[in-house]
Amino acid sequence: MVFDVITSATDYVRRIVEGCSGLKALLTDDETLSMIGLVYSQLEAYNKGVFLIEKLETPRSEQMKHMKCLVFVRPNSTNLNILQKELASPKFGEYHIFFSNIVRKALLEELAESDTFELVSEVQEYFLDFYAVAPQLFHLNVLPCLLSPSGENPILERLVDGISSLFLALKMRPFIRYDTHSKLCRFVCERLSVRMDQENTLFDFRRRESNPIVLILDRMQDPLTPLMTPWTYEAMIHELIGVKNNRVNLRHSPDARKGYQEVVLDSKQDKFYNVNRYKNYGDLGVNIKSLVDQFQEKARYNHSTSTIEDMMKFLEAYPELRSSSSEVNKHVILISELSRLVTSRHLMDVAQLEQDIACRNSLTEHQNQLFKILESPSIHIEDKFRLSLIYALRYEEIPQNRLGEIKDTLKKLGLSAERLQLFSSLLKYGGNASRTSDIFQNKSILGLVRNTVRRGIVGVENVFAQHVPLIVHIIDDIMKGRLRETEFPFMTPATGKNVPKEILIFITGGVTYQESRVVAIINGELQTESEPEISAVANFAQSNGFRIILGGSTIHNSKSFLSEVSRIAYPWR
Template sequence: MVLIPLVRDYIDRMLQDISGMKVVILDPQTVSIVSVVYSQSDLLRKEVFLVETVDNMSKESMVHLKAVYFLRPTSENIQKLRRQLATPRFAEYHLFFSNILKIPQIQVLADSDDQEVVQQVQEFYADFCAIDPYHFTLNMNMNHIYMLPTVVDPPSTQSFCDRAVDGITAVFLALKRRPVIRYQRTSEIAKRIAQESAKLMYEQESGLFDFRRTEISPLLLVIDRRDDPVTPLLNQWTYQAMVHELIGIQDNKVDLRNIGNVPKDQQEVVLSSEQDEFFKANMLENFGDLGMNIKRMVDEFQQIAKSNQNIQTIEDMAKFVNNYPEYRKMHGNVSKHVTMVTEMSRIVEERKLMLVSQTEQELACNSGQAAAFEAVTNLLNNESVSDIDRLRLVLLYALRYEKESPVQLMQLFNKLASRSAKYKPGLVQFLLKQAGVDKRTGDLYGNRDLLNIARNMARGLKGVENVYTQHQPLLFQTMEGIVKGRLRDADYPFVGNHFQQGRPQDVVIFIVGGTTYEEARTVALHNATNSGTRFFLGGSVVLNSKRFLKDLEEAQRIHRTTTAV
């Protein structure tokens, strides 16, 4: 079982048993949940005439249509539904919720249905956005909350934790599994989410989770983004991760409106491994191989286009008409990928990212403080280097050498402040307070544990295939620790009295603060080559460096405001 078919199956079941023309009504979260796994043409095939949002519905009566609601079971959505049921616009109401309904909520719906238009109320556990087969996100708006102490904003912290628990429990309900649960000891918010998830699964809703037992329970591991602040700060050189870093991906869609002369039908494009064979084959490939594969695709398309110009007989014409939809789809696909790669190449050249990235990778993967200081200083002085790249370089240097060279670190702070007008003073220091060496659990640079030191030396002696993709996220070590039974109980305690004997077959790792596409790639490559343990990766958002820095700045702003009072 993988995530996308599970969610698709839920939507299929909502739509296929209701005959005739339908209108689908979603909330902002379920719009994302549906859109990443279901296309417009999929909806049309299920006789969906219209899609509306529960916040923005017309008042027009449509008694010829049946309404299919798919909503998160929030108190706000229940109240909106209550008001809409009071004056029904549709012939029938079929209500589906993405998570567990509370008894009082069911009572409110029953009391509101005076005209008896509600045909069914069901829970379908798709309360997460399945962006890839093994990668999900919760698209949480207030992502910076994880960096703040609970006392700063208790209501926001609670709603952040509640949403995380809802998403995690929905994943396990969809997988029909009840896990044992572990968390990162040094993270208060990871501990809280793990404990609240355990309470829901083992106490409050234990009946729902009473699935057929497997010999070894699956594992849920809740960890904190701050244990690896390096991965979201790095430039990326594999296709999916690179698009998100340089252009941005939201719910598998890429907005190209700000790029040159893009045709109207290409201004927002879908990047989905389910809907695009070329993307599926190349999403994890590095930029160099991608360029060659795109050239091959363009050459193939030109051959087909040329043969279509040689229409000489009625049979040729009939053949072309029959193949036209496929031809048009191929034309759109070629145009989409060429546009994105051209734009990314332009950004790489304009921001001198190959130069910047080489130093970033050295900071992340190799020690050598004097050479690193010189390289970062030179790039800070380089007029072609952008403000955001200067900031990332200093952050990466600070994370690596915070204890070794305080004087030189201060010199870099001062130079950064003088070169970058947008730099917010104290941001680097704030990151070190959040995610410095004293706060981290994992061996981020592979220099604490003898095994990791030996592994890094062996890797260095063998050489790295590509200097721009030599970095491995800390998640790789964590996964290895799980597979080999080396994840220390002291660092990652179990919740309650539930322990694990043996290697789990299914593991969900949830990163509070967000995942990256580099980490999703690590999971996908592991699952493709290892049959023993299958990993799923989820988080509060999907990060690129821009989003990570935005969360950092927002947390710093709130922290300053509250400590100044």
């Protein structure tokens, strides 16, 4: 079985779309439509005979008895009620019903009673109840995602539904480990364990050479990574513009022409994005120039394309080329917008200090540099605020941290009282008293060694890539069998001494594209020499046959993460 969420999701969609011949309609709900759209295009569906794609809830008066109806929805009472109404007054010649997760027996019985015209040809459970973003990345589109684990909460149950559906899609019954300091992680693990016991037959898969392992982490263990300015293509787009289900809204970009105010990032259809999604900002400029130069050669355009502005003029000058090269247009516009935002917000100045604070203890030096940035009129107040929060995480327990002065300065600059409250909310959520992780690599001897080595090998050329997300060290510890059971216990006792080769990590509270990228490196999907600490983990993983999948409640940028943290009104431990 391939340990790859895109392959698993695509296989289910193909079985739905291609399972019967003839003219077909596909009815979905909001969630399943997005899940399908991430792995299967409308053109692909059209080529397989699907001439109509609609929401299940859409009213239909026209009779379409010549078409077969494919229904793919989540198994909940809302969808059951709509299905019952559809079957009571059917518009299609026959129905093939697919549920995205385990279906309760009572729901199936109600559905069968509704099929009075006997038009339902099949009912299947196809376990695609997650959003597959990359081979190594999925999320569950759950917001809010920083939750209290008490009581019956449909959002918490959604986490259990999504994770268990991925287990079934990957055909595995894994050992489960969790962050013992997080009630939320324990809650999810307990429910997952109960679910697998209740559905023992479904989870009865052929034993593997080494049993997969699932580690349920809490975002509070690494509140730093979502706050750092990313410098790779996919992560930068999400941080500075925003990505939702592979769609990017460019309506506020001054360079977004008609037809490009919303663009789609699809690694299957878009070669440039597939090659460059994990590339750093410096490489992007070179690669987009190369792409434009190839089109320039075809058009025999004799002027310079050395800057983003030149490229925009070139594309404007050749409308016939523009109409046939949407990929080039899209990425020139995206990189132009990223370049504009980086320049206008002076993000390189901000990020350089971010990286230094994240990777080095130097209170006085960092204070002086931070106050200098706070006084700069050219830097956006939200970037000053985010940088101050990173500083607060590093120096929260140092009496001389001058956090009061920093807050007063931000208040004078116009930051609202509600935003200032985020200092205490963030430290309550992911400060030293809440987390047990060594995100600054200064608690343990191993962490201090890593920090020293990192400072010794990182050069000027990758000053923006010094910070290593906590997940890299956790993956390294799992692979080398040194992840402590006192901190990350098993839900049920593990049998056998084999180190798991397939590792799934799920972060309650959300994941980031920065973390997805390092997992792609560890899996061998991207080579990098400029980040030796990550490369060392990747070399070990690939030499020993490890494969990692990463998931989360949602995919955060700093804005969405801080929005969630602002909701914190209770201690997490």
